[in-house]
Amino acid sequence: MKNSILALFTLLIFIPKHSSAQDNGAVIAGAVGALAAIGAGVAAVEQMKERAELTATEWLLANNPEITSFSLQTIDFDGKKLKDMSSASVITFKIQEFVPSDKPELDGKKQVLLGFTSHGWINEYGIDFNKIKWFLIDEAEWTKMMVAYVKVASSEKNDASLESILRDGKIVNKGVRVKSKMTIPFYQLSGDMYVVTDYSSEMKFIYNERSLGIFLKDTRDLVQIKRGSLIELHEFFFDN
Template sequence: MKKLVLFFLILSMVTLKAKAQNDGAIAAGAGIAAVGAIMVSIDNMKEQAELKATEWLLNNKSNLSSFSLKTLDFDGKKAKDMSAVTLITYKIQEFELAEKPKLDGKKFVLFGFTSNGWISDYGVNFSKIRWHLIDQEEWMNMMVAYVKTASSERDDAAIKERLRNGKIVNRGITERSKATIPFYKLEEDMYTVSDYSNMMKLVYNERSLGIYLKETSNLVQIGRGDIIKIHDFFNK
């Protein structure tokens, strides 16, 4: 994201300037103030995005009367992904009202797919976010479809069993560090695609899960760590 990139650029410039100038303390102090302002700006963006996610949930999931919503990842796409789209994920869980309530109800994950121009010099345009809510069953269905796109395995029941007992990593599904369903070893310019729903296609490329959004014609690759975090959240 542009502001995160700007953060590291400013940090590098400040370090070089502090070394080049005699008055390094002043240069470093000014740089630290600039870096601090950027970090505050990013934190504000995260808080605004979390508020918009909560508002979307209140508007579109009226049967939720008590729930927790926390940011899972503010930039959940693969680091090498150069697309204009990014992915924000939130973990949501219902709970029963009590003096000391416990998060023990149904779980959901809310995807926020951003599109080009959602962050500009004028601020954040939240109308450029497409929201998609899934539960544990839908996540399992997505992962089964993804595994079938990325491997030669076609038995849904066998895939679900492996998914419940293992994890999805770049090379396939593993259980105790042993590959149980290996993925195809494709070159960087090779893709396999499955038409998953009216909203999206699932894409396997460079050992990564890609989601192609039909409405915006955007492709985003989800980072492996985010897949693991979502999978662990649902199957904990």
């Protein structure tokens, strides 16, 4: 938003001094209108973010009554435009518990909540959260998922070795890196090649073009977790 305001001031500075007042007024009106549209778009995304976090919180309270003090944040709306969010296939939330106190530290159990969206989850009436399928994942389950993902994306197949490497390392675009060393490189595939593993009764994992695809057996939807989200969620659990 600051950049938009700066752009307006720049525009005003460079309006030709010899232009008529009517022309200047038209230019200024157009600039203000553009800024208003930008502001409306930012406000709409922020409203969607608040609504998404509220709905995720409601789902968590209804389905996990044992969780009584927690922080919940989504990472998917940051820097996004409204049209980008309408095509999103999964919304990710970071959840961490804490002990209530004056100025408490956020140092309790970590979990992530994945909301898989179906076509039409955003329409002219807003967000239809009935078109979202939820999965709450703790550190142990996330580790199991990442072991399965790396096994399908690389030649490394030893579960114990993978678990140790994943706890110490970082998932990056081309593989798993421990410090500065690329410990497990991912397969290099062309865009029309897929490697599949049957992860659970609910999901299959698909590796393609250095990304994680998840096939939901119930809805038969194939969704993709963006690399940036995958990296951030892994770092959330294992902040090395």
